[in-house]
Amino acid sequence: MPTELEELVDFLGHENIQIRQIAAANLTVFSSSQPSLFKRQELQPIRVLKVLVRDHPAIAKDALTMLINLSADGQILRCLADDDAFLEVLMAKITNPEEPNADDIAMLLANLAKAESFGRVVSLSRKNVDNVSTSTNALNQLMDCFVKGAEGALNKKADYDYLAYLFADISNTEEGRKFFTTKQDYDSVIPVTKLLVFTEHSSDIRRRGVAWTMKNVCFDVPSHPTLLSEDDDTGASLLPYILLPIMGSEEYPDDETSEMLPDLQLLPPDKKREPDNQIILAHLETLLLLTTTREGRDRMRQVQVYPIIRECHLHVENEEVREGCDRLVQVLMRGEEGEENETEKEAMARALALSGQQPGAILGTEENKEGDDDDDDKIVDILA
Structure with missing residues (x-):
């Protein structure tokens, strides 16, 4: 005999809209605490919730909330992500500027992106x-x-911020990295360049998702020349957008400032460094990935990336960030194989002296950690 909660789940498919609405409103909390309720009868409640996404906006919102929470379950995630018809429903709704639940759909899509089939x-x-x-x-x-929907510019009831997490997961795949680094025919723009302006956005969700997307894209070493190029037609000019967030209001000597990228010179005195240390760490790891090639290392040395990392190391009191600085400096400041670079060695010694560090404190020996960050694997979970 079904329990009261199981009977309430059955009412989700009732023909009376008021009964459906009451059932949906009362079940949202249980979608997080008791997902097994929705796995009965070979996931029949999940199939009902897919239909309710197209119901009255209030019912649809509750249905989306439940699906967001339930997508933490692997079986349910596959059921949702593998359904082409359901994906089309979500795409049709999120691209509708009048859709009141667009942000909930963005959260659900971000979760579905965890599935391989997505x-x-x-x-x-x-x-x-x-x-x-x-x-x-x-x-x-x-x-x-x-891009167009930031801060309600496309849809007054949505900001689409959670799509940043979807992009981060898509860029974890080879096909995704190729997409983000390939100029698109319809607008002749390299997709990753559309995201760069959000590295200093007010939304921490946007900044975090964009930072991880940029880092993942840089695992594609053949694309590094494009990512580093400052050519308006063929390049992505990634460096200034990675470096700006990790810079504060520090002043640099004229000889260092004059060689920095133009966008990094003469920053305002109230310039704030990225407040989220995990985002700073992601940017440091992106820079480290860009040192994979000689071209990348030489370019970073040329535009004075080291002094920026030096100041980050000095002003951010976080062990992970400082270790990230150590790893990057170890690559940037050492001479190339078979070469002697006295200028770099002298610069390194001077920086160590200024920072009060002993030789070796920044030049650590820890290997580069290239594993996935915890945020890449998070399922967005919301409670009623």
């Missing part, structure tokens, strides 16, 4: 969306929602 969104075609995107590619459409 990678098909990179090449998924659908009709273009007037006033949102002229592209017929689903991922391009989501990118355009994210």
Whole structure:
């Protein structure tokens, strides 16, 4: 005999809208604490919730909340992510500027991106969306929602911030990295460049997701020349957008400032460093990835990346960040194999003296940690 809660779950599919609404409103909390309630009868409640996403906005919001919470379960995640028809429903709704639950859909899509099958969104075609995107590619459409929709500019009831986490997961795949580094035919823009301006956005969700996307993209070593290039037509000019967040209001000697990238010179006295240490660490790891090639190392030395890392090391009292600085400095300041670089050695000694550190304190021996960050594996979970 079914329990009262199981009977309430059954009411989700009731033909009376008021009964559906009461059931949905009262079940949201249990979607997090008792997911087994929704796995009965071979996931029949999940199939009902998929339908309710298209119901009255209040019911749809509760249905989305439940699916966001329930997608933490692997079986349910696969059921949602593998469903082409359901994915199309979500795409149609999130690209509608009048959709009241667009942010909830963004959260659900961010969770679905954890599923391996969701990678098909990179090449998924659908009709273009007037006033949102002229592209017929689903991922391009989501990118355009994210860029155009910041701070309610596209949809007054949504900011699309959680799509940043979706991009981070997509960029974990080879196909995703190729997408983000390939100029798109519909607008002749390299997708990753659309995200760069958000490295100093007010939303920590955007900053975090964009930071991890940039880091993941840099695992594609063949794309490094494009990512480092400052050519307006062919390059992504990644460096200033990685370095700006880790800079504060510190003053640098004229000889260092004059060689920095133009965007990093003469920063205002109230310039604030990124407050989230994990985001700073992600940017440091991105820079470390860009040192994989000789071209990358030489470019960073040329534009005085070292002094910026030196100041970050001095002013951020966080062990992980300082270790990240150590690893990067170890690569930047050592001479190339078979070469002697006295200038770099002298600069290193001077910086150590200024910082009060003993030789070896910054030049650590810890190996580069290239594993996934915890945030890459998080499922967005919300409670009623």
